[in-house]
Amino acid sequence: MTLALDQIAAGGTASGANEEALRRQAHGERRSMLALTLPALLLVGFVVLIPIGWLFWLSFVDKSGFTLIHYQRLLHPTYLLTLRTTFELAFTVTVVCLLLGYPLAYLASQLPRRWASLVLLCVLFPFWTSLLVRTYAWLVLLQRRGLVNTWLQKLGIIEEPLRLVHNFTGTAIGMTHIMLPFMVLPLYATMKTISEDYMRAAANLGASPIRAFWQIYVPLSFPGLAAGLIVVFVLSLGFYVTPALLGGGRVMMWAMQIERSTTVYADWGAASAMGVVLLVITLGILWLVSRLTGSAKLGEAR
Amino acid sequence: MATPADAPAAGGNRSASLPITIERLVKSYGSFKALDDVSLSIRSGEFITLLGPSGSGKTTLLMVLAGFVRPQSGSVRFADREVVLLPPHKRDIGMVFQNYALFPHMTVAGNLAYPLKLRNVPAREIAGRVERALDLIQLSAFGERRIDQLSGGQRQRVALARAVIFEPRILLMDEPLSALDKNLREQMQLEVRRLHDRLGMTTVYVTHDQREALTMSDRIAVINRGRVVQLDRPRELYERPSTHFVASFIGESSTLPIEVRDGRASFAGAPLLSAAPAPAPASSAPSFLVLRPEKLRLLADAAPAEANVIAGHVRQNVFQGDSIVTYVRTASDHEIAIRRSLRTDEVLPEVGTAVRVGFSAEDAIIVPADADAPQTGRP
Ligand SMILES: Nc1ncnc2c1ncn2[C@@H]1O[C@H](COP(=O)(O)OP(=O)(O)OP(=O)(O)O)[C@@H](O)[C@H]1O
Ligand SMILES: [Mg+2]
Numbered sequence: 001m002t003l004a005l006d007q008i009a010a011g012g013t014a015s016g017a018n019e020e021a022l023r024r025q026a027h028g029e030r031r032s033m034l035a036l037t038l039p040a041l042l043l044v045g046f047v048v049l050i051p052i053g054w055l056f057w058l059s060f061v062d063k064s065g066f067t068l069i070h071y072q073r074l075l076h077p078t079y080l081l082t083l084r085t086t087f088e089l090a091f092t093v094t095v096v097c098l099l100l101g102y103p104l105a106y107l108a109s110q111l112p113r114r115w116a117s118l119v120l121l122c123v124l125f126p127f128w129t130s131l132l133v134r135t136y137a138w139l140v141l142l143q144r145r146g147l148v149n150t151w152l153q154k155l156g157i158i159e160e161p162l163r164l165v166h167n168f169t170g171t172a173i174g175m176t177h178i179m180l181p182f183m184v185l186p187l188y189a190t191m192k193t194i195s196e197d198y199m200r201a202a203a204n205l206g207a208s209p210i211r212a213f214w215q216i217y218v219p220l221s222f223p224g225l226a227a228g229l230i231v232v233f234v235l236s237l238g239f240y241v242t243p244a245l246l247g248g249g250r251v252m253m254w255a256m257q258i259e260r261s262t263t264v265y266a267d268w269g270a271a272s273a274m275g276v277v278l279l280v281i282t283l284g285i286l287w288l289v290s291r292l293t294g295s296a297k298l299g300e301a302r
Numbered sequence: 303m304a305t306p307a308d309a310p311a312a313g314g315n316r317s318a319s320l321p322i323t324i325e326r327l328v329k330s331y332g333s334f335k336a337l338d339d340v341s342l343s344i345r346s347g348e349f350i351t352l353l354g355p356s357g358s359g360k361t362t363l364l365m366v367l368a369g370f371v372r373p374q375s376g377s378v379r380f381a382d383r384e385v386v387l388l389p390p391h392k393r394d395i396g397m398v399f400q401n402y403a404l405f406p407h408m409t410v411a412g413n414l415a416y417p418l419k420l421r422n423v424p425a426r427e428i429a430g431r432v433e434r435a436l437d438l439i440q441l442s443a444f445g446e447r448r449i450d451q452l453s454g455g456q457r458q459r460v461a462l463a464r465a466v467i468f469e470p471r472i473l474l475m476d477e478p479l480s481a482l483d484k485n486l487r488e489q490m491q492l493e494v495r496r497l498h499d500r501l502g503m504t505t506v507y508v509t510h511d512q513r514e515a516l517t518m519s520d521r522i523a524v525i526n527r528g529r530v531v532q533l534d535r536p537r538e539l540y541e542r543p544s545t546h547f548v549a550s551f552i553g554e555s556s557t558l559p560i561e562v563r564d565g566r567a568s569f570a571g572a573p574l575l576s577a578a579p580a581p582a583p584a585s586s587a588p589s590f591l592v593l594r595p596e597k598l599r600l601l602a603d604a605a606p607a608e609a610n611v612i613a614g615h616v617r618q619n620v621f622q623g624d625s626i627v628t629y630v631r632t633a634s635d636h637e638i639a640i641r642r643s644l645r646t647d648e649v650l651p652e653v654g655t656a657v658r659v660g661f662s663a664e665d666a667i668i669v670p671a672d673a674d675a676p677q678t679g680r681p
Contacts, residue, residue, distance in 0.1 A: 200370050201403035203390040205417035206468070212391075215416075219407040 052279070059272035070273035079257065079274075086254040089168065089243065090236035093175045097232050100176070101183035102225075108184070109191035116188075123184045126177060135245045138174040139165060142246075166248025174246045175239060182235060183228040190224025226293050234282050254278055318502035319347040320380045320471045322367070327376030329362055329528075336362040337373065338528035344506065346381075349498050351507045353515040354525035355551070360508045361400075363525070364474050367506060369393050380472060395472040396465035396503070400480065402457050404449045410460050411436070411445035417468040435463045455486045462494065466501060473498070473505045479514065491517050512552045516540065524548050540594075546669045549592040556638040558591045558612075560668070567591070567668065569612065570634040592667040593659075595641035600628060600651065601658040610666070612638065612659045616651045626650070630659055 059070050073079070108119040126134055141147045142164035149161040164170050198220060202212035218225075240255040247253070254274060261271040322344040329337040336359045344350050352360040365371035367378060369390035378386045385393055404413050411432050418428045436442045439459040449457065458478060465473060478494070479487045495518050498505050509515050515522050516536045523533045524547075532544045543549035550557060560569045567574045569591065601611065614630040617637065628640045628651065638659050644650075651657055 195401070195403065197399050197401060197403040198405060200368075200390070201397070201399060201405070202416075203370075204368055204393075204395070204397045205464070206391050206394065206420040207416075208391050211420070216405060220405075222407070 055272045055275050055279075058268050059276045062269055067269075070269040071277075073270060074273060074277060082252045082254055082257050083277075085168075085252055086237060089171060089175070089251070089253065090233050090239075092168075092172050093179055093236045094229055094233045096172065096176045097179050097183040098225075098229065101180055101187060101228065104180075105184045105187035105191055105224075108188050109194075120184070120188065123181050127181060131178065131241055132245075134178065135174055135242045138170070138177065138246060142170050142173065165246055166250055168247075168251055170246045170248075171243045171251045174242045175236060178242060179232045179236060182231045186227040186231070187221065187224040190221050190227075194220045222293065226289060230286065230289055233285065237278060237282060318469075318471060319504040321346040321348075322472065322504060322506070323377070323379040324363075324367075325377040325379075327363070327366060327373050327378070329359075329366060329371060329373040335528050337366070337376075340376070340525075340528070340530055342523055342530055342533065344504060347502050347504055349495065349505045349507065349518060349520045351509060351515040351519040351522045352525055353509060353512060353522050353551075356510060358525045359528040360510070360525055361476055362528075364397075364476050364506060364508050367472075368395060368397050368474055394468075394470055395474060396468070396470035397473070398461050398465045398475040398478040400476045400478065402461040402478075404457060404461055404464070406449050408449070409445065410441065410447050410449065410452070413449070413460060413464050414467050417464065421468060431467060435467050439463045454481055455490070458482060458490060459493075462497065466497065466503070469501070469503075471503050473503045474508075475505070476508045477510070478507075480509075480511075487514075488517075494518065516552070524551065526551075541667075543592065543667060543669060546590050546592070546671060549590070549667060549669050554595050554639065554641075555667075556593045556595065556636075558593070558632075558636050558638070559671070560589050560591045562589050562668070570632070574610070574612075588671045590669050590671055592669060593638060593661060594665065594667075595627060595639040596625075597661060597665040598638070598640040599660040600630075600640050600642065601660045610661055610663060614638065614657060614659065616653050616655045616657055618653065619650050630657060 060066055060068070062069060104119065104123065108116045108123075111119065139146075143149070144161045144163075144165075146164070148164060149158075152158045153161065164173070194217065198216055199212050202216045203209070207215065238255050239253060240259065243251050243253045244256055255278075258271045258274045261267045261274065322342075324340060324342040324344075327337050327340040328335065338359075340359075340363060352363060354360050362371055366373050366386075369385070369388060373386065376386065377384060380393075380395075405416070408416065414432045414435050415428050418431060423431070432445070433442070436445055439462065441456060441459060444452065444456065449460075452460065458481075461478065465475075475494070479490050482490060491514055494507075507515075507518065516539075519536055521533060521535050522539050524531045524539065526547050532539060532548045534542075539548065540553050543552060546557065549555055558569055560567050560574060562568075567589075574591070612630075612632055614632040616628060617631045618629040620627045620629070624643065625641050626644045628642070630638045630640065632638065640659060
């Protein structure tokens with residue numbers, strides 16, 4: 001009752017009716033929103049920010065206090081070579097995933113729903129088996145006397161078995177298999193939302209199917225494309241299990257270098273520095289992509 | 303025979319429009335016939351409207367013209383050229399889609415320039431033509447806007463401009479105004495029609511709004527269940543509908559089942575018309591009498607019982623501002639609507655009053671009871 005009277009009084013004195021009450025309501029809403037997001041904020045704080053802060057700190061200290069020694073050591077050719085391999089592999093996997101995934105997602109988006117789910121099921125199938133099992137399966141398929149080599153030989157395509165495993169090629173094949181769904185799913189989701197009318201309009205305005213595809217369809221699929229590329233590239237940068245097994249020790253990835261620092265040398269400082277470098281590079285890429293897609297939109301607008 | 307419209311325009315330009323001939327077009331989805339043997343001749347430069355209820359096949363017919371739907375059989379010719387096998391991007395016809403289909407990754411100017419770029423028009427000329435088009439649709443300041451920054455009416459105008467900027471000789475529109483509110487829609491109806499008159503291309507317009515069709519068209523093709531039921535000028539369509547379906551679909555009307563025997567019509571056992579119905583149906587065929595509300599008179603019960611009069615009771619008066627509609631229920635339980643403009647001092651007939659409805663023989667429309675018509679007349 002007193003509250004109601006307060007409000008009436010406030011409404012009477014303020015410049016507009018109910019101004020004070022409306023402001024209070026807005027405040028209240030903001031407060032309850034904050035209360036709702038608080039658990040998530042706390043979780044992010046504890047699970048993400050604190051460990052990363054810890055990582056940073058470790059990478060800048062040793063027994064004697066503050067130091068840049070961990071970072072200096074990363075300039076050694078071994079590390080730089082590893083970094084290069086990591087990027088080459090991530091880049092290769094991303095490109096192959098794009099070349100395989102785009103047509104696949106396009107196919108699925110054009111099929112009737114029932115067939116589309118079947119295609120997606122096939123793409124997702126790898127998710128249901130353990131990463132280790134899949135990687136060993138590739139080992140079996142790709143080895144010197146494996147299924148792939150024996151078939152190719154029987155078909156007379158090759159004389160000598162190809163070296164498909166324990167090298168860059170084998171690692172790329174295995175990683176592509178695992179990364180493909182991350183490319184196909186966002187692409188499919190975006191393509192599903194592209195109305196058929198856009199392609200019809202393009203054709204009606206005089207665009208051949210090929211031009212309509214490149215000038216209308218691909219730009220419209222760009223959000224899914226960017227998401228797929230980023231996810232695949234970033235995940236590939238930090239990949240560990242598959243390169244370790246299929247690379248046979250010959251393909252040294254950044255993540256494997258980190259593992260070695262901790263388990264073999266127990267050098268947490270070096271491992272942390274490498275972690276920070278990977279994190280910074282990844283963030284840099286994300287920033288660059290967001291800038292590029294932003295300016296691409298503006299470029300189109302001109 | 304070269305009519306002036308077919309002759310090239312001054313300055314050696316190609317002619318602005320093409321006639322369209324559609325012959326025996328069939329499109330079926332499984333056993334369902336979306337287009338059932340459609341034939342239609344559209345004159346050069348004509349504004350023709352496809353009018354019909356939802357699901358009658360209007361969009362399908364338009365899609366066949368544009369080349370997006372492949373019919374099972376039939377022929378479509380632009381002038382003398384058979385196009386039914388031609389892919390859409392080679393047909394060179396403008397089209398306004400129901401949802402506009404403006405490209406969201408391009409600006410307004412980018413959308414307008416796109417068809418010109420595809421035709422390898424020099425960049426300098428494109429800029430000029432885009433500017434003029436923007437002027438024409440009164441969006442000069444909006445060239446650099448993104449599509450999602452436009453209102454519905456503005457998008458509509460951009461879609462229209464994009465469809466005509468490359469000077470197609472045929473323009474197709476699928477319910478282009480259905481997303482707009484009533485005022486804007488009526489304004490755009492006039493604008494679209496003026497644009498057509500100015501540019502002169504043959505225009506095929508789809509709507510299910512009969513008033514819109516009557517307002518805009520040179521001729522209207524009424525479509526029902528994949529067939530063209532009647533093709534005529536708006537006034538003829540309204541005054542001389544050929545079937546019950548057309549009569550009830552276009553304009554308001556009351557329909558009464560009548561019997562025609564030996565050139566004499568009777569309703570509920572009583573003789574009805576003073577004169578023989580004009581298109582005399584086959585003897586004793588079941589027919590319908592269609593009465594337009596604004597062509598009827600309300601007579602006092604005391605008026606002499608002559609022909610062209612139906613007796614009944616007032617059931618309801620509905621005031622509509624410029625007019626009043628009185629619903630009269632006959633003894634045979636049919637309803638007749640009468641629309642009148644009201645004098646200020648006039649007293650309304652009270653509900654339940656016995657009255658007579660009078661009409662003149664030339665306003666009586668008699669149509670055969672066809673299979674595709676609804677079974678009961680509209681109240
Ligand atoms: N791809 C399709 N598969 C099966 N049936 C279809 C298909 N496309 C259209 N139809 C059917 O064909 C008929 C005509 O459809 P159409 O879209 O031409 O109707 P319309 O007259 O444009 O209706 P509306 O006014 O609702 O837009 C409808 O009954 C529809 O269900
Ligand atoms: Mg339609």
